[in-house]
Amino acid sequence: MNTVVWIVLPYLCLAVFVGGHVWRWRHDQFGWTTHTSQLLESRILRLGSPLFHLGAFGVIGGHAMGLLVPASVTAALRIPEHLYHLTAVWGGTLTGAMLVAGLVLLIARRFADRRVRHTTTPMDKVLYAALAAMIALGMTATVAVNLLGHGYDYRETIAVWFRSVFWFSPRSDLMIGAPLVYQLHAVGGFLFLALWPFTRLVHVWSAPLAYLWRPYVVYRARRGLVPATPPAPAAVRETTLRTVGERSHG
Template identity: 75%
Template sequence: MCIRARDTVLWIVVPYACLAVFVTGHVWRWRHDQFGWTTHTSQLLESRILRWGSPLFHLGAFGVIVGHAMGLLIPAELTHALGIPEHLYHVVAVWGGAITGVVLVVGLCLLIARRLVNGRVRRVTTRMDKVLYVALTAMVALGMTATIGENLLGGGYDYRETIAVWFRGIFWFNPDASLMAGAPVVYQLHALGGFLFLALWPFTRLVHVWSAPLAYLWRPYVVYRGRGRAVPAPQPRPEEVRDAALAASGSPR
């Protein structure tokens, strides 16, 4: 395969194929596996490590997603028009990505360790859970290598002039594969792994993010009563007893 054909497959065909699997996979999962559309939580089996690992992982993941969205979707021309210096943008992006990445790594390590050291949690871990954790580990490792190794410790790379333009072109149906051909290998692997991760998404427990319980914000509260103890009926006030007795006897008040 020639270089141009290889770049076309990697940076045009593969992204669109992964996006197609991402969309159709969710439709199939919703129609045929609604019972499995859940987090499959194992909190009842172990909560001590989960109490720390889950918030750190979700907080770090949220920060990483927001950082990627800002870096890939916001053109450099817009930040320049807003008067944001390139050096300031670079410092905020690199250090913000490094901090949120470290939080994500700590949370992910705790969740993986929990699956390994706790026997009950390990027994309920499915094969797809293991694939998901391997994919997450690979994605995080590549992202941290690009952020810290390439930008923070290395000479830096202006991905907004190449990778971000290619990424936005995918959604405009006009991707330029040549922009990715000259990018550093770690960025290429991270971008390719990101789309492959999207293709894996519908078949994992990650589908639960589309079912955020927003209705809990406005639905009425639920009262739970114990099964073994009877709830005493409210006692009427003395004036209510008097009025009821007068009404039964027909006597005027």
């Protein structure tokens, strides 16, 4: 069972992640978009979208630092373990709170506004449910275990297992003694990667850099502008000039 969960499942999810993006690009390029509904409702979106995206960037950055950077590297840089722990816990709590607030606003917007609700697809609902589950598990691990509990040094177990998967030498034994919430979060993370190519999340690979601080499209109305009169065709201009010339000579 450990082999299936901690070795087979991660590679299967990664294969679906890569293959799903290739399939989506080849067969659904017109669907490679955010499917924005800003024109239908923008008041809640203006607050919820930046909170969600900036919180997501912070959470992803924190995961990258915790999972990809070995403890030996921070030790070599003479970063005290206590300082690293405080930064990880409080930074994760802050960015996680932003992510939760943004997601709550976006979900409420989806179901509170009738027009936006009608544009919500079944895959959108699956995506929001998966995001909510992943965030709930992550916040439980960060707040309940590390901030309010006794703490857990995931850098010596989960992070090593995670890196070993990408080095094609998975250490499934490291996950056996991990707390249940961390195990569920790890499994949920790989399942989320398998879901990714079939949702609107594919737009992140095409998003402009401006989305870092303004993660929505701005539409502006052109008010007070009088459309210019299109120029007359050459034949009409020539006839008009000839007529004016004849009248002036007559």
